[in-house]
Structures are given as structure tokens and as C-alpha cells.
Amino acid sequence: MPRNLNYLWNFGAFAVVSLTLLILSGIFLALNYTPTLADAFSSVETIDRQVASGWLIRSVHMGGVSMLFAALYVHIARSLYYGSYKAPRELVWLTGLGLLLLVMITAFAGYVLPWGQMSYWGATVVVNAVNTVPLVGKPLASWLLGGEGLGNVALHRLFVLHFVTAFSIIGVIVLHVATLHVTGSNNPTGKDLTEPDQTVPFHPYYTTKDGLGLCLFLLVYAALIFFAPDFLTLSDNYVQANPLITPSDITPEWYFAPFYAILRAVPSKLGGLILATGSIVILFALPWLDSSTIRSARFRPWLRVALPLLFLAFLALGLAGMSPPSPFWLWISRAAVAYWYVYFLGLLPMIARREQASRRKEHF
Incomplete structure (x- = not known):
């Protein structure tokens, strides 16, 4: 590894840790979730109030989304500043953007699943936007949702999409890391390394550096979960979806x-x-x-x-x-x-x- 990497290079590891916690907590949540219009909201309430440590698992899941997007956005900003998208790392950049798209699709599908007011109306905004595409918009939306609007079929399909894309991300991460190993990491100077003394072994130098950064990252993660849980979602999403009542202001999560x-x-x-x-x-x-x-x-x-x-x-x-x-x-x-x-x-x-x-x- 280049010996001059700064702490901005830690955010790739932060994203992997966030994703791992998201997948593990998501599996436990899925054991108690019911993807139907009648039971989706109540099943989430049951997880929060009756399942042992269910509130904690759901908070880890909700907080993990914010932490993952924060890590990804900083990771991309660092790549833009230091030119990590340039040759010979084009494939590293493209696979990273593919990861971003998959994460966005997964997050959107997951946001609809609790079936709160913002879940329903946020999905409605997206569906209406897709419907405006000439010729293919309405057939595409109908095919994705299994009908003309958000119903039981649509909710079930979004639940499946949420799981499939989440596990697909793991495969793309493997591809992303593989392309990185072919070209090697960029560094703050952007210059190719030509001398052996310009590099150090990944272990123990960067394992300890990543470990220190990860401790700070997890402290912020824990603070978000235990001291600022209201930041994780909007209050309207704690109200069951009602197609007859439009919220005064439809606001997405900060990462969208x-x-x-x-x-x-x-x-x-x-x-x-x-x-x-x-x-x-x-x-x-x-x-x-x-x-x-x-x-x-x-x-x-x-x-x-x-x-x-x-x-x-x-x-x-x-x-x-x-x-x-x-x-x-x-x-x-x-x-x-x-x-x-x-x-x-x-x-x-x-x-x-x-x-x-x-x-x-x-x-x-």
C-alpha cells in the first residue's frame, strides 16, 4: 500500500462494516416482518415493542443506512478530489458507481417496507415520476409493481428486491476489490509508485489505522442510535400509510x-x-x-x-x-x-x- 494514505481512505472500510451490520440486522428483521398492506406496519411495530431487542436491531438497521450513505458519499468525494477515477482505475470507479446504484435501489425498496406515511408517499412520488417517461413509463411501472399502483403485490416485490439487491451488493464489492487489486490504490499525490520505500505492508500499518478510524466511526454510529434516533427517520413514518391523507410536506431521507x-x-x-x-x-x-x-x-x-x-x-x-x-x-x-x-x-x-x-x- 502507498505509505502516504490519509484517513479519507478509511471510508471504504467504514462502508463495508456498515453494510455487514445492515445485512445481519436485516436478516433478523425479516424473520418477523410481513410484506402485506394489512400487516406490514403492525409487524414493524411488533418488532419495536414486543420482539426481544427488536428496537435495537431495527435501530442498527436504520442507523446503518445513514452511516453507509455518509461513508459512500465521502468515499466518492475523496475519489473526485484525488483523481481515483483516472486511468488505469476506470473499472474501479465504474464498479464503485455500480455499488452506489445498487445501494440506492436497496435503500429505496427498504424505505417503502415499513408502510408508514412517508414510505407510501415517497414511493408514490417515484412511481409518478417513472410514469411520465414516454411510451415505456407506465408499462414499466406496472410491470415492476405488478399492477397500476402500490398494493400487496408491489410491497411483496419490493421486499424481494430489497433482499436480492442487498446480497448482490456483496458480489459487486468482490468485483470492486478485485479491480482495485489489479491496479493498486491511488494516493494523495496521484503519482504512480516507483520505489519500494514508497509502500508499506497493509498489515500491520493500515489494519491498525483502519481499526482506530473504525472505533471512531462506531462511536458516531452508537451515538446516532442511542442519542439521536429521531434523526433516522421522519415522524410521519411512524403513522400507518393512508392513501387518502397526503402529508403537508413530503420529505425524503437526507441521503435521497x-x-x-x-x-x-x-x-x-x-x-x-x-x-x-x-x-x-x-x-x-x-x-x-x-x-x-x-x-x-x-x-x-x-x-x-x-x-x-x-x-x-x-x-x-x-x-x-x-x-x-x-x-x-x-x-x-x-x-x-x-x-x-x-x-x-x-x-x-x-x-x-x-x-x-x-x-x-x-x-x-
Whole structure:
């Protein structure tokens, strides 16, 4: 391993630990969960109130989702800053994005399962967005749900989808780690390692470093579960789903809030869906959008200005998605999503060309 890795490289291990706890707690929850409209909500209440330590297992599961997304977002931000998506690590980047998509699908399916008010209406927003896709939208939604709307068949299918994608993530993690072992880890300088003294064995150096970071990570995890449980879900989701009563404000969990803000920022449902989906799809093209031979932003002064603004745009979208749809937050969302696309499609290629031109001048 490169000897100069900082603590941002710990977040991959944090994500694996979170996923492990999610899968183990999910198996125990599934033993007492009933995926029907009549019994889903009451079975979750039974887990919380009557099953021995059921409240703890469910809190570990709910907290694990937040911790997993937090670790993944930091992991991706670190890759963007240090250029870990560049050659020869394109496959590492692509498999990592595949993992992100699987985690998002799994989290969405799992969020519907408790059958609370936010579960139902959040799923309704997504289904309505899919229905706006010309020609294939309505047939696709009907095929996925087993009918025209959210019913027993849809809930059962989401329960199966939640389990299947959760275990599929394990296989993609194996592929992700395998591609990483082929190319080796990137490092904060972004430079290829050429001398043996630039590396150290993974054990004991990084096992102890990961262990220390993991202790701090688990402390935050425990604090979230025991001291801030209300942060894990919205209060409306402790009320059973009622299709006849629409919540005053449909708000997603924080990890979906940026994409919900994009959906809401555009008057057209189809336009919002295209922009929200495109905001993730564009990341798959990143290794080819950024043609600069310099990996790390440490040596890219223009990028050190543009990239933090991208991170701020993502945070602004998250705040907008969790706030009421006032004109102020709508315009913040529009400005943030505009910068998101301008950065990837305009600024990043332009910065890369400028850097290449500067290097050619220095060479001559």
C-alpha cells in the first residue's frame, strides 16, 4: 500500500462494516416482518415493542443506512478530489458507481417496507415520476409493481428486491476489490509508485489505522442510535400509510434529498427525472470527460476552486430537498443543479485542456 494514505481512505472500510451490520440486522428483521398492506406496519411495530431487542436491531438497521450513505458519499468525494477515477482505475470507479446504484435501489425498496406515511408517499412520488417517461413509463411501472399502483403485490416485490439487491451488493464489492487489486490504490499525490520505500505492508500499518478510524466511526454510529434516533427517520413514518391523507410536506431521507431537490426544481416531472437520473449517469463518463494527465487536485489549482463549489452544490441540494418547496429553495436547487452539469460538461474538460496546454508550453 502507498505509505502516504490519509484517513479519507478509511471510508471504504467504514462502508463495508456498515453494510455487514445492515445485512445481519436485516436478516433478523425479516424473520418477523410481513410484506402485506394489512400487516406490514403492525409487524414493524411488533418488532419495536414486543420482539426481544427488536428496537435495537431495527435501530442498527436504520442507523446503518445513514452511516453507509455518509461513508459512500465521502468515499466518492475523496475519489473526485484525488483523481481515483483516472486511468488505469476506470473499472474501479465504474464498479464503485455500480455499488452506489445498487445501494440506492436497496435503500429505496427498504424505505417503502415499513408502510408508514412517508414510505407510501415517497414511493408514490417515484412511481409518478417513472410514469411520465414516454411510451415505456407506465408499462414499466406496472410491470415492476405488478399492477397500476402500490398494493400487496408491489410491497411483496419490493421486499424481494430489497433482499436480492442487498446480497448482490456483496458480489459487486468482490468485483470492486478485485479491480482495485489489479491496479493498486491511488494516493494523495496521484503519482504512480516507483520505489519500494514508497509502500508499506497493509498489515500491520493500515489494519491498525483502519481499526482506530473504525472505533471512531462506531462511536458516531452508537451515538446516532442511542442519542439521536429521531434523526433516522421522519415522524410521519411512524403513522400507518393512508392513501387518502397526503402529508403537508413530503420529505425524503437526507441521503435521497439532493436528487429529490432536482426532481422538484423543474416544473416538468419528466425533465426533473431526466436531470436527477443524469446527475448520476454523468459520473460514469467522468474518466473520459477529464482528460488531464494530472490526477490529484493538489496539483490542479483551478480544480481546487471548482471542485469545492461542486461539493457545496451537492450540500445545497440536500438542504433544499429537506426543506419546504419555497421560491428561495427552488432557486437554490436550480442554481446548484445547473452548476453540477456545468462543472462536469464544461469546467472540467476546459480545465483539463488548459492544464495540457500549460504542460506543453513547459515542455518546450
